[in-house]
Ligand SMILES: Nc1ncnc2c1ncn2[C@@H]1O[C@H](COP(=O)(O)OP(=O)(O)OP(=O)(O)O)[C@@H](O)[C@H]1O
């Protein structure tokens with residue numbers, strides 16, 4: 001177990017800055033998920049920590065040691081790769097035990113530790129097989145076992161679940177979480193799946209175009225996204241975002257089609273006249289029974305089992321609503337939405353940062 | 357729908373394959389047939405066609421000590437050149453695969469020797485190894501015994517082996533590099549994370565994963581060394597000094613076209629062909645049993 005800290009870490013590939021001055025402090029034993037869209041530099045960041053990629057700038061510390069110039073093997077990290085990267089010519093046991101073999105452990109010790117790791121991951125009966133003879137989920141476990149057996153200071157996961165089918169992914173997710181509770185090893189987990197991030201993380205780091213947008217617990221990030229970008233990325237569906245104009249004098253916001261919606265000036269003191277981005281969660285707005293409120297035109301719905309998503313438009317901008325089954329609605333009709341002040345969120349129209 | 361082109365007129369098809377058949381016939385079946393004919397017959401001393409002698413020619417060849425010596429030399433040559441060429445090819449390929457700077461340029465440079473025709477390479481190496489003007493000339497001045505391939509059989513052998521290996525290392529390099537690049541990067545990275553250093557990675561991960569290529573090159577390299585040595589020997593040593601570099605294929609040429617013993621030479625070439633078939637067969641059987649990945 002070790003803390004990991006990055007200060008002003010950057011990575012350039014030629015003229016492209018892929019990771020831009022990232023500052024991040026991870027406590028020992030913490031499970032941190034790095035979340036972001038494809039190509040935002042998540043893997044690159046992880047690979048710099050692992051030592052597979054040199055940093056262009058900045059400093060990486062693991063424990064008390066600055067590791068910038070250390071070889072991967074000297075850093076004490078173990079990594080689980082997206083495509084597993086198992087050694088195809090070795091059996092499962094050899095794959096798991098390779099690190100120990102390289103470290104020069106006696107065979108008897110090695111076998112004992114391979115056995116115990118295999119036990120923990122339910123791989124006992126597959127030890128003599130080659131990776132080719134395993135299913136995707138089993139390969140995933142072998143990759144985990146290979147990382148675990150070294151008892152590393154830090155686990156690095158690079159989208160380890162993205163090649164699995166939906167059910168297996170949920171099962172492995174729970175298993176990773178359980179393993180973390182048991183071993184307590186500092187873990188960094190890269191993913192572009194926000195559900196994975198929300199369920200696994202102690203803290204989430206949201207990245208966008210090589211920069212950190214927000215760091216926070218899943219709850220903080222869900223409730224108080226620091227930017228419109230984070231808000232739209234987190235939650236399923238993401239936050240509804242609409243362009244509006246604020247009038248502080250009258251205490252209302254004006255939508256593109258001229259509709260007005262009143263807000264509480266005592267709560268939203270920092271709002272200023274002019275354009276802002278207005279947001280609300282699909283599950284926090286209600287259909288107004290008295291027909292007074294923001295008018296929305298529905299177009300279609302999606303069944304989720306426990307509830308229903310209905311898609312529509314407010315002032316020609318897309319908006320989604322989540323409603324219970326007993327609430328009635330019919331497609332292609334207009335309804336009124338009531339959005340309480342507690343559900344309102346505002347973001348700067350220029351910078352996208354949150355206005356509180 | 358059937359993709360295969362079909363010819364309504366059979367004679368057009370025959371016309372298309374004719375050049376190929378003609379080539380194969382002229383340069384393979386005909387000479388092989390002729391060799392077989394010569395191997396089992398003997399020209400009558402006073403002319404008048406050939407006489408069937410059964411296995412007599414073969415008995416004579418195998419009774420000849422010089423022939424056995426040439427087989428031994430051929431095997432030494434095959435072993436040494438295969439070891440050197442594959443070793444060097446692998447070394448260069450591993451270095452290139454590590455993504456050293458400008459390796460694109462190196463890659464082209466390393467491949468060139470293979471494009472040089474063997475006699476030209478041999479000629480170049482004759483100059484390089486010339487005792488009076490080549491790389492050893494300074495040492496030869498103080499000690500004439502140090503390097504003298506024209507007189508010393510071992511020196512001549514070394515010279516021929518080096519020249520051939522130089523050319524063949526390029527060939528091995530191409531195949532090794534392609535095989536190394538086919539190994540997923542992440543597998544190498546995983547082993548780096550597992551603590552393996554560069555050499556350990558080569559030994560534990562890369563070499564085992566390119567065994568199919570390794571065995572392919574082993575087969576090709578050994579069988580080729582039996583035949584391809586001819587032009588190099590011809591240019592550099594003429595099989596000398598004192599037959600020290602007379603390999604099987606050169607002896608066939610020498611006995612047949614210098615000694616005019618067609619029947620003996622034909623018998624030798626049948627033996628060589630047979631040897632190569634057997635070698636290839638065993639090696640491929642071995643490979644098919646041992647190597648299975650991907
Ligand atoms: N070796 C490289 N050379 C040049 N550019 C690179 C290299 N590796 C990555 N990049 C670029 O850096 C950017 C970030 O890549 P990275 O792999 O970190 O993305 P990612 O966030 O992991 O995306 P994904 O979710 O698709 O895996 C991409 O635009 C990619 O094209």
Ligand SMILES: [Mg+2]
Pocket residue numbers: 042043044158159
């Ligand atoms: Mg990635």
